[in-house]
Amino acid sequence: MMRTRPLKVALLGCGVVGSEVARIMTTHADDLAARIGAPVELAGVAVRRPSKVREGIDPALVTSDATALVKRGDIDVVVEVIGGIEPARSLITTAFEHGASVVSANKALLAQDGAALHAAAGQHGKDLYYEAAVAGAIPLIRPLRESLAGDKINRVMGIVNGTTNFILDKMDSTGAGYQEALDEATALGYAEADPTADVEGFDAAAKAAILAGIAFHTRVRLDDVYREGMTEVTAADFASAKEMGCTIKLLAICERAEDGGSVTARVHPAMIPLTHPLASVRGAYNAVFVESDAAGQLMFYGPGAGGSPTASAVLGDLVAVCRNRLSGATGPGESAYAALPVSPMGDVVTRYHISLDVADKPGVLAQVATVFAEHGVSIDTVRQQGKDGEASLVVVTHRASDASLSGTVEALRKLDTVRGVASIMRVEGE
């Protein structure tokens, strides 16, 4: 039962991802038509520089007027791969108003304005799909939102930024420092000229907000996500991690509190055991570990970025949205009915690895241990190393709240015998 009138697709943006979407729509047109039940036609491509020659794209389709394109009224699906907040947000809203459904790869926009955009989609009875916004080609939004819809998700913990994983993997495998590994990532095209969004965790935090929202059926704003970059991770930290049988990854962690009454979302570097499936995720790959009541532990692994992988995710959504349009239905919209409170970072409970520079004299360990005890932070192991009047103490704690740990560290800094706190790192995945 193939419909012959094609579904019309407007493409906003024709960079690395957009050009790949257009290419696959052309080369795989027959397959897409068979899977959708109707042909799909590229009806317009909005770009900033329409004069640029784009291989495989009919110049007659290219326009610089994106607003006019989404207002045409005959567009079935708008594919937004511009990125950034504006003009993407206005264009998506206008698209809904003019009868189109939307497929987006825009993590920053979804993390910031997901609720408003979902509301606009719902108001007009249209779909908003965005599998490509998190972890590139890895099917993740759909499994969380649909496959696990009958389960209770308790934790989503993932490597969701390929640039930082490349850098950390390089530091781990070669012993390089942060700057050296970043330089290599830049030279190989894995890091942008300004790597801030990646290395300071902004990109991962946007993804954490999206994942937490879906996993916990709760609105999680970008501001709700605690964020710590990985620029201060040192070769010494990797050496400490190795001694513990761990490596270091930049993790996005979305958790339900043990009492189930609240959730947290955070991004920071953390030590994880080498035996954990996330520890062996190499290079620029992404992987997300999901823990739920009934399913147990699941992991999703694949390329987290790049033109082709992102286009794969966009096209999967395009097929779904087109199918929904043909059947007159819409897919799952925002699900925020649980409306759980999002707790601050101080409420997060985990383990910590703390390196202290201390005076090499008797009684220091007793002083330090007393401070931990006073703040209710229980010590798992302590290792003491001394030379030339200086010494270091490496303390690994049992599970404690971030607030208790912060209080402990503040008090430790005030001790005369503690010369400095060399590093504090969370320990996850145990």
Added chain:
Amino acid sequence: MMRTRPLKVALLGCGVVGSEVARIMTTHADDLAARIGAPVELAGVAVRRPSKVREGIDPALVTSDATALVKRGDIDVVVEVIGGIEPARSLITTAFEHGASVVSANKALLAQDGAALHAAAGQHGKDLYYEAAVAGAIPLIRPLRESLAGDKINRVMGIVNGTTNFILDKMDSTGAGYQEALDEATALGYAEADPTADVEGFDAAAKAAILAGIAFHTRVRLDDVYREGMTEVTAADFASAKEMGCTIKLLAICERAEDGGSVTARVHPAMIPLTHPLASVRGAYNAVFVESDAAGQLMFYGPGAGGSPTASAVLGDLVAVCRNRLSGATGPGESAYAALPVSPMGDVVTRYHISLDVADKPGVLAQVATVFAEHGVSIDTVRQQGKDGEASLVVVTHRASDASLSGTVEALRKLDTVRGVASIMRVEGE
């Protein structure tokens, strides 16, 4: 917009999976209602022994007459977790005829009669979902069928049977032989009293047929799947694998031929490099590695069996089917438009690891090498070990067709200097 009239669910079977489905439907009723948009009600439970007390299930719902239950006419969704061909097949068909959609966990039935069941569902405008039929809780059917619907899948290679993975992992880590590892699996409840379906690869072959059908949009019958069990894998094979930097897994492999014109599906033990993500899948876990044109390499990992994980997959499907019912739509049905020919095992191209017992005298290697060359099988490496007049030759080949390799082995057996072919194992994942 919550509908108050509940959707009615009939549960066929109340064993390990069914009882867990019933339990979660009760304990998570509010969440399911919020996610579906209407409450779901357990309207009947068909079992063989209705007199048995079932905790948490109202005895008034229990019946031994499954046919009457699916014929009631007010059932929205039938959940079939009986397993086996009959009466499951008749009950599912009857359910469609009486207006219900179906969620099934029945791999044997889907592999054998998937096309007919999909046709029946389509004829009555109903859904047939079966995420739980392959790899338990791991979202796999939905990602292949929906997330990758805009991509071209070239290979699906997975560990889809937890029992055999437990046995092989035990042999690998302890050096145990097959029987010893099987005995432990039986004692721990990982293997059934009659382990034939698992260890002879029947279970994995059913899953391979289902996966290949979905991945390649082509009907793949159970008979199309080449099947070799893992009962003859020895501790010596593991020792050989280790020397190559490999381990041994029972793999289900669905491949598109390099020219794209045909597909193959097979189940057999194979060596894979320790660096491959599938090599580190431990115990009874499952994992499926997917390679596609645009997305590249993806992996899905999780528990492949068990009551709770399977129930998670069943309930995810139940939510989707209920949502479809409320919106008057159906999800993706069978997609077999590509109708690619399924090639026989002889056409499969891969590498081989062959151990030969040979006479320890000059010229043997030359004779053996000539046989390989005559059959067009190119040798990668040879290792010769001799003692006491007996010697062994371990040959690892480059890529060659299964037919060429079979011809080679047949000719080798006829050589006077070859006392026996100790083992032949395929090498995958390189």
